[in-house]
Amino acid sequence: MKTLRRILRDRALVAGLVIISLLVLAAVFAGTLATFPGDVTGFDPGARLEPPGPVYYLGTDRMGADLYSRLLFGARLTIMVAVLATAVAVLIGVPMGLVAGYHRGWFSDLLMRVSDVFLAIPQIVLAIAIAQTLGPAIQNVILALSATYWPFWARLVYAETRSQRNETYVEAAVAMGASPFRVMVLHILPNIASSIIVRTTIGMGGTILAAAALGFLGLGAPPPAPEWGRMIAESREYLPQAWWYATAPGIAILLVVIGFNLLGDGLRDVLDPRIRRGADGN
Amino acid sequence: MARRLVWVPPTLFGLLLLVFTVSHIIPADPARVIAGENAPAEQVEALRQRFGLDRPLPEQFLRYAMDVATGSLGVSLYTQRPVLDDLLARLPATFELALYAILISILAGVPLGVVAALRRNGWIDQVIRVVTVTGLAIAAFWLAILLQLLFSMKLDLLPVQGRSAGWGPEPITGFYTIDALLRGDFETLGDSLRYLALPTLTLAIPATATIVRFTRAGVLNVMSSNAVFYQAAMGIPRTVVIWKYILRSALIGTLTQIGLVFGNLLAGAVVVETVFAWPGLGLFAYNSILQSDYNAIMGFTLFTGAVFIGVNLLVDIAQSLLDPRDR
Numbered sequence: 279m280k281t282l283r284r285i286l287r288d289r290a291l292v293a294g295l296v297i298i299s300l301l302v303l304a305a306v307f308a309g310t311l312a313t314f315p316g317d318v319t320g321f322d323p324g325a326r327l328e329p330p331g332p333v334y335y336l337g338t339d340r341m342g343a344d345l346y347s348r349l350l351f352g353a354r355l356t357i358m359v360a361v362l363a364t365a366v367a368v369l370i371g372v373p374m375g376l377v378a379g380y381h382r383g384w385f386s387d388l389l390m391r392v393s394d395v396f397l398a399i400p401q402i403v404l405a406i407a408i409a410q411t412l413g414p415a416i417q418n419v420i421l422a423l424s425a426t427y428w429p430f431w432a433r434l435v436y437a438e439t440r441s442q443r444n445e446t447y448v449e450a451a452v453a454m455g456a457s458p459f460r461v462m463v464l465h466i467l468p469n470i471a472s473s474i475i476v477r478t479t480i481g482m483g484g485t486i487l488a489a490a491a492l493g494f495l496g497l498g499a500p501p502p503a504p505e506w507g508r509m510i511a512e513s514r515e516y517l518p519q520a521w522w523y524a525t526a527p528g529i530a531i532l533l534v535v536i537g538f539n540l541l542g543d544g545l546r547d548v549l550d551p552r553i554r555r556g557a558d559g560n
Numbered sequence: 561m562a563r564r565l566v567w568v569p570p571t572l573f574g575l576l577l578l579v580f581t582v583s584h585i586i587p588a589d590p591a592r593v594i595a596g597e598n599a600p601a602e603q604v605e606a607l608r609q610r611f612g613l614d615r616p617l618p619e620q621f622l623r624y625a626m627d628v629a630t631g632s633l634g635v636s637l638y639t640q641r642p643v644l645d646d647l648l649a650r651l652p653a654t655f656e657l658a659l660y661a662i663l664i665s666i667l668a669g670v671p672l673g674v675v676a677a678l679r680r681n682g683w684i685d686q687v688i689r690v691v692t693v694t695g696l697a698i699a700a701f702w703l704a705i706l707l708q709l710l711f712s713m714k715l716d717l718l719p720v721q722g723r724s725a726g727w728g729p730e731p732i733t734g735f736y737t738i739d740a741l742l743r744g745d746f747e748t749l750g751d752s753l754r755y756l757a758l759p760t761l762t763l764a765i766p767a768t769a770t771i772v773r774f775t776r777a778g779v780l781n782v783m784s785s786n787a788v789f790y791q792a793a794m795g796i797p798r799t800v801v802i803w804k805y806i807l808r809s810a811l812i813g814t815l816t817q818i819g820l821v822f823g824n825l826l827a828g829a830v831v832v833e834t835v836f837a838w839p840g841l842g843l844f845a846y847n848s849i850l851q852s853d854y855n856a857i858m859g860f861t862l863f864t865g866a867v868f869i870g871v872n873l874l875v876d877i878a879q880s881l882l883d884p885r886d887r
Contacts, residue, residue: 394567395574398872399865400827403845407582407861410849411593487699491831494701495849510702514835517705518713528702535697 284548291544297537305353312347319343319502327520337522340512341502345526352504352527356534359420359489360482366424367485368431368478375435376462380443390436393429401426402488409497416499419492423485434477438470472549476542483538490531506531564876568869575865576628580621583858584613594637594854633862634855638848643859646844651867652734653723654833654840658825659735660760662818665767670814672768673775674807680780688772695769701831704762708835711758721837723755724748759836763828767821771814778813782806812882819875823868 285291309315313335322342330337336345371393378389396404405422412418439462442448451465492498493507501508506527513523587593591608608614612623627634633643676688712720719725729739729748737756740749782788783806791801826841833842841860848856 391570391574395571395578398571398575398869399578399861400823400868402827402830403861403864404578404582406830406845406849407579407857408586410852410854410857411582411587483697487697490699491701494699494831495834495846497849507699507701510699510705514705518709521709524702524705524709528699528706531699531702532694532697535699536693539693539697 281548285544288544288547290540291548294537294539294541294544297533298541301353301357301534301537304350305357308347308350308354312344312350314344314347315351319504327516327523329520330522336526337520339509339523340516343502345509345523348504348509349506349526349530352506352509352530355416355499355503355505356486356489359416359423360485363420363423363427363485363489364478364482366420367427367481368474370424371428371431371433372435372467372474374428375432375437376439376467378432379436379439380458380462380466389432393432393436396426396429397433399426402491405488405492406495406497409492414497414500416503419489419498422492422497423488427481427485427488430481431474431477434473435470438473439466442466442469472545476546476549479538479545480542483535483542486531486535486538564873568873571869572866575862575869576625577621579858579862579865580624582861583854584620584624585617596852628862633859636848636853636856636859638851638853638856643856644863646856647841647859647863650840650844653838654826654829654842656735656737657756657759657763657829657833657838657840658822660756661763661767661825662821664760664764665771665821666814666818668764669768669771670775670811673772673814674779674810676772677776677779677783678802688776692769692772695765696773698766700762700766700828701835703765704759704832704835707758707762718757719755721835723752723839725751725755728752759832759838762832762836763825766828767825770821770824771817774817775810775814778810779806782809812879815875815879815882819872822871822875826864826868 304311320341320343322338325334325338325342326340328334328338328342334344334346336349338344339348374389374393378386404426408422408425409418412421443466447469448461448465451461456465489498490505490507490510493505494511496508496511498505498508509527510524513520513527516523584590589604591604591611591613592599594611595604595607612620615623631644633647635641636643636646639646672688676685679685708720711718724736726748728736729743729745729752732739732742736752737749740746740752788801788805791805792798829838829840829842830845831842832838833840834846837843841864845857845860847853848860
């Protein structure tokens with residue numbers, strides 16, 4: 279009850295939760311909410327580039343498809359890419375950080391140097407190289423993003439594990455004869471989970487921005503997939519007349535990323551009151 | 561300091577290994593990727609022979625490393641020029657953009673961050689917070705299109721895209737604004753600034769948001785430190801404490817973030833240069849993607865990584881010179 283009240287008092291957290299819930303609802307009920315579900319991948323030459331109005335809420339695109347319906351189905355794509363790419367990055371980064379932070383020696387050093395090299399290239403640049411090598415497809419975007427984002431979690435978990443390593447409770451568990459695996463997973467991991475949750479929430483926003491950029495550059499899901507970044511790229515040919523074309527997907531990306539960032543900030547305040555808001559740049 | 565320098569060669573080697581992995585090991589058939597989807601089998605085989613892609617991987621890597629060490633990043637399949645030449649020719653355009661974006665974001669970001677911290681939770685802090693949250697969440701390519709739509713297409717105040725109305729000034733540094741200034745050609749200078757305005761602004765907005773957040777957090781940290789508490793207890797006026805102690809450490813803190821911000825700028829440049837047809841590294845990368853120009857993309861990745869490592873090293877050196885604790 280106390281926790282719930284604390285959550286509700288945090289305006290950032292509530293705003294983030296509301297936005298993300300709306301995104302999830304839009305994705306789940308895309309088929310019901312869409313006014314022209316058949317339009318999403320179809321071609322309707324009679325309705326090309328219609329401005330927003332009572333029939334087409336957000337206007338139509340160059341194929342005559344209803345942008346509102348496309349946005350709803352695009353939400354599914356956005357969630358899928360963000361969740362899968364982040365999940366893979368977490369599943370690679372967290373174990374690596376745990377092992378490297380718990381043990382000391384050449385192997386730990388090597389793991390951290392490897393993550394340094396990945397961080398030495400701007401993420402989107404490496405993602406471009408990987409996505410280009412693999413070809414334009416949604417699973418390749420997920421692969422490219424998780425391959426470039428795992429070091430963030432490896433770094434975080436490494437630092438946190440290092441600082442927990444000398445705590446009394448770890449020493450006690452080791453003295454009781456717990457195996458390193460048991461200490462890492464059952465003792466250290468629960469104690470650093472809140473940082474991982476916060477980082478993952480904010481990371482979702484970053485992943486969505488990066489995925490949209492890849493889509494914009496033509497490296498995302500091939501057309502006619504309703505990918506938000508690609509929709510903005512397509513709109514460029516029809517400016518300035520079709521001003522609504524880029525507006526709708528752009529606002530959708532903005533809101534969703536703000537949602538995850540606010541949620542992450544709010545979770546940090548609730549889960550870890552020691553850290554002041556905005557203490558790091560994310 | 562020396563420690564930082566020692567890590568540069570292994571990091572560069574790691575970068576080389578990483579790009580090699582992406583270009584030679586991930587694709588099932590690199591020769592097929594280089595030749596393109598529709599190339600005939602003989603052509604693919606010829607490429608395999610020519611680039612030694614049928615050799616064992618260690619041998620391939622050695623060959624690749626030797627090539628890179630001697631400055632060869634291969635030939636662009638599209639421009640038919642050495643990739644390194646293409647990249648070097650476009651570097652000044654991207655650097656000029658990044659430099660102005662960084663300047664603007666520091667000039668705007670540091671004061672805003674300090675004000676937000678001093679007026680913590682006041683209305684001005686709230687406004688700045690809303691703006692930075694938005695600035696960090698906006699897709700750079702969308703922001704670019706919005707600015708283009710408003711300032712170029714609707715208001716007709718600034719050029720839609722490109723770097724110059726003509727050929728640009730006779731090159732000295734490759735920075736149009738500096739070259740125009742050096743030659744005393746103020747008309748070209750004005751022209752260059754008009755073309756710079758929108759892409760610079762697009763890149764500067766998220767960068768400013770990052771710097772505001774770091775500066776605010778840094779100042780709040782210093783304000784709650786014992787040193788400042790002590791100064792205040794000694795009866796030193798608040799304004800003096802703020803100017804002398806808080807700003808100084810806030811600036812040092814901001815400097816550490818410039819490496820990070822610069823990386824974001826290089827990444828942002830790919831999409832921003834694409835929208836504004838700015839003839840830098842980013843547009844080169846985009847065109848290479850369109851043409852499936854394999855050598856060019858791998859060269860771009862390696863080159864950008866190396867530039868990024870170099871910039872971070874420079875930031876580290878600058879920081880150790882400025883920060884007395886590091887001496």
